[in-house]
Amino acid sequence: MFTLVFRIPAEKEQLFTAHREVKEQAMQAELRHARELKEAKAAAEAKLDESLKEYTNSIAVLRAEMEEETVARKAAQDRLALLEAEQKEYDRLVLQTDALALRLFPHSQAHAVNKVAERRVEQEMANPDAPWDPYDHLVALSARVQHMRSVDRHLADLLDVAIQICKVLWPKEPVPANITLTTNRLKHAGRRIREWKCSAARAGADAALRIACSWYDDLDLDAFHSLRADAPTDTDPARTAKRQDR
Template identity: 60%
Template structure:
């Protein structure tokens, strides 16, 4: 609105200036015409003095005519001046009105500008508050990120220590995996272009070594996958009267006495064979004196004569087919199965090993172990 008022004022001022210039040009042109007429009249007057009196009347008539035209031009000039003054007064009034409108528009524009300025200041204050709040949130988020980073570093240290402890335990349990671990660690250090390939292991080296040990254990486990099932079958054969426990550790502890149990089964089979032989002998010789059968008679024909020995063995082997060797026969109360000294010592050693605890892992505060030697 302000620009419009200024534009109208400029247009009015331009029109007024053009009118004034036009009026001045008109006056100048009129005065020039009057000047030329005056010159013409002067020349005519000079000529009239030289012409006869008959022509004077004609000249007077011309002068009167020219005087009338002059007066007519003067009247037109005054009318033009009056019209110009009237137009100038109108323009002045218009300029006054435009000035008033311009002032009013300026006031309105100033009021609007102040309102916009206040609104902009209020928006700036609100933006400042929002920005300050966002900065506080960013600071809190940064602090939380730093705390999280500190926590992750602490956890990483714990994980590194756990990896090293696990690798040490794996080395104790699977010492034959050391060659694979050393190879993988050496390959990793060569790939990473280590300057000192013999430097102590870092946590990542222990992780690589542990991975190599696990791979080795998996390869070994493929060959040992059937051991639990075979152990259960052996347990059922050696202790058919007992139920197999769901706990493989208990079954494993029980199988540590398998050597003694096999010896007991051998003694049981011997008792079954002897019982089968006596049953056949008693069935054919009811009056046989069993109390007389306390041992082998020396220099018996069935021992000294090869033919009789072969016949005795053939008959004994045939009788053995009827022996109940699949049923365990415990010894009588007053009879103890014979076990060699080595079997007794092995049994005592197995009982002692059953009570040993597994190797302990390094403590949490212990210094990380260096790379094991090859």
């Protein structure tokens, strides 16, 4: 009994000590938990702030990229509109130039039509008889240019020939200095040739009279104002042929 009385306080003291230790451990655990919770909360807040910053930066980058894309799209649209306008103007100039070339060189039309037809056959067009598009007019213009080059080569020779004709028809006059003066001179070529014909006829008649007068001293030149009717040299075929052979 005495032993039991002394044991109870000792056990009570042990229980009190154990309770105090447990309480201290619980308090330490609570403090540790609070500290860890605070640290976790701080870490979470920091992580959240970092995520928010990254999100904000991503949004800013995305917005900048979208703005750049918008600017690039607008620039591309403007460039496309400019190219379309330039293409329309180019097509208009091609049609206008081809029409002018046709008016200046109408004989080139057949060659141009053949070239356009050849191009349409090569392209295997579904409707080869469709109206010409701007590219067809460009092909036609190229064909006309080739035709004009061919004509131009002949025109270069034509100028030399024209100068030679001027030298022959007007041997005592200076050669015209340019193509305009040469053209103006050649406008009178018909009259010059008629003058030459008359001069040649007079020279031939004078030569014939000289020959006749050299053989017949008493020849009456006043009688040669017209042909004699029923002259043997006109009525006799043999004598006519002999006269013509002379």
